[in-house]
Amino acid sequence: MVPPIMVYTWSFTAATPDFRCRHPTQISDTYNNKSNELFSKFYQPTETECKLHQKLASLKECQRCYRKSYSSNRSTINNLQTCDNYVFDRSIYKKTLVEEWTMVCDRVGLRSTVQMIYFAGFMCGALFFGTMADRYGRRKVMGASFILMTFAGFLCTYGPQARFGVWPSYIIFVIARILLACSTRGISESGFVLGSEMVEPDKRLMVGIVMDYFFVFGEFFLVLMAYIFRTWRTLTLVITLFTIPFCFFYFILPESPRWLVSKGRFDEAETILRHIAIVNKQNFDSDAYEQLKETQKNSMTHKTVSIGVISLFRTKVIRIITLNLFFQWLAQNLVFYGVSQNTGAWELDPYLSFALSGVVELFAYIVIHLILNRLGRKLPYCLFAILFGLIALLTLPVQAFLSENKSMQRTIMLIINISLKFLASASFAIIYLYTTELFPTNVRTTALGYCSMIGRLGAILGTFSNDYLARVWINFPIILYGVISLIAGILALVFPETLHKPLPQTVDEVEQMGLTLCSRNERRRSSLSNNAASHPTTIETL
Template sequence: MQFDDFYKIVGVFGRYQKVKYLMICLTYMLPPIMVYTWVFTAATPSFRCQTLVEETFDVEIPKDILNHYIPSESQCRQYKSQISISECQRCYQNTNRSIFNEGIERPLESCNRFVFDRTYYQSTLVEEWSMVCNQVSLKSFVQTIFFFGYMIGSLVFGVLSDRYGRRPIMGISFCIISVASFICALAPQENLGFQMSYALFILGRFLLACASRGVALTGFVIGVEIVGPEQRLFTGIVVQYFFAIGQLLLLAFAFVIRTWRLLHMALAILSVPFLFFYFILPESPRWLISKGYYDEAEKILRQIAKTNNNNFDSIAYQRLVTEEKKKDAAVAVKGHGLKHLLKSKVMCIISINMSIQWFVQNLVYYGVSQST
């Protein structure tokens, strides 16, 4: 007897699976929130150079006088031809035409301080750390580290969930997300200095990326493993809808909260209830059977049968266990890994094709969505 044959006895998509699957779908809302928080907390508002008068006297200067400080297009082409005109006019001051240096010929001067528009954001990390102009690479580096963590999380948590189970890895991932979220919200402090604050924030984002993949991978696998073969296509598709719902939920938070630290703090608090999902979601009975944990699998399968108002057939289950033990005894070497994908020519081609497909799709999807 195969597992799928026995699973029909207890119910492949009854009340038990529907309730647990809904909870799994709810967990799928958390990863997109952590991925796209950066779009809002590190948004770049419109900005201009802060003039010497504003720095010295803290006064508001009329727009017609401010225009004296903006370099003309001809000046940008002459002195800063390697960058765009708009970037030149935002990042450099025209001291030649300022009210204090009329008629004096000097090159354009780079800005050290900036004035940011607050129409849409009250404060962002870009403003806090002046990650514009020649410091814009600081913003890009955070995302580079984040998606490096995304890759590491996909590799590490996938392997760990196969070895130690889906449920404990998902629980650990939720803990890491909560801790990392509070690091991102609280660690950047003026008294710590820029370098320490920046390093801690990068660490938090890296951990968030790793753990987000842990939640997404284990959640998806549990979702398709607790149902029967005929329901896997449905569950594999519907869970992705909650990824989009998570994005909309983040949009609602960002619309109401316009400061980066409060937004991070609100999302960190939002992650706390997910810690209790470890005590609600079950381990995959399919994984337990495959690893030889027959007693633990029986407890869960009995619970499934009871919740679905079906009878648990002990004799059929013993036949299943006997078949699984014979199957394990017939296999000389247990386990699966990268080397097993390379042994077969067909599996090798499929693996390479899937890797290329995922790389291209993620490059385009996240490239477009992160640039909005």
């Protein structure tokens, strides 16, 4: 629950309320119907004036960020003038960082920068904590990440102060958000891999989907808190207090037995596995475990196991899988976070839009929960990604042919946006699970970390698109997301299917899986060269 709360808190703490330029002659100007009508009558630019003087800005952007500038006799318009001060609508949000730091119009880059740097922190956290989790264990990394998250949350809450000034407060907040982003990656990547490594193949989908369910529950918790606490500092404090109990999870979570086996710590792994067997009222298969130990000992004695990013490019098959997954993660992060952070385009109450987005996301997870163990991973993923692209491109004819019927256009665009949210959520959830099943144990968290790191470039591009491209045309980002998703869906067709297959322990086992486009002879040669006839015992047999 915690990582999505930290990701989407920004949607409320830095929400952009309706605003306009401050009336140049009124000292106590406020955002209300009477004042807005007075400003509109004398200073708000008309559509014609905006097209003449601000061709690159949308009409809404022009009318919010510029005001009329009259000639000396105040009878003719000399030009449009950039606003110096603004008034904000406080009917929905009482106080946001956008208002406090005036992050609108020509200063909207300040808002975008915070979120883009946050996703850059995702990249650093995914890279660092992913490597640390493969080296020192999933449990330790998760424990440290929860502590870092709580510290960063309090720094976000109390770091920015009026007495420090805008820029020192802004810098402190950005640093705190970077730490927050790093900690969420340590929790998400390590937790997802830990859960996947604790169960047999048929239960991996359940683990992944349960985590996705709690991801949505975190969103519901956030929107409830945001609805109750409508100032950014109070909301941030409440969310931070919520993280404190998670700091004690280290004393509850077990370490991954699969990771312990890969490190040769067989006694510790056996203790955990025996405990799991007792809790599940199952018999512990000592013979199978001894066979697993011998296999792992032989692997560690006679073969140098490559750990780190270099192992992701060691053979042809895993190299193609790695590069393809890098692009898939970039595409899915671009699509998922771009759509999720753009619920304002739904033209509904912001709290209702966010909650509705969460409901659609939950429905998407329920659907893939029902179909993935029947249809596999590959077909649904490719289908959802390609459908996203096709539906996103429907925006073009809707905007072109329904420009006169605004009511119908808004209704159809709402349906398109809801559909895109569903498809983006489904494909994003599948790629998480699919990735863990395509990489071997000794580099699984490292690989997931690097995929996540590359993926955050997509999240950064999504944030940039929503803040900048949408200023030119509000549907511009959707078209971009659609094209990228379409390409990703087509490229994913080369992946092997992983349904009902054990998690690969080594790079050689990944090589044996092959690629869809490999010839039969090529796959057979790869299989023979990697001793495919021997069936290594896996933890799933216990």
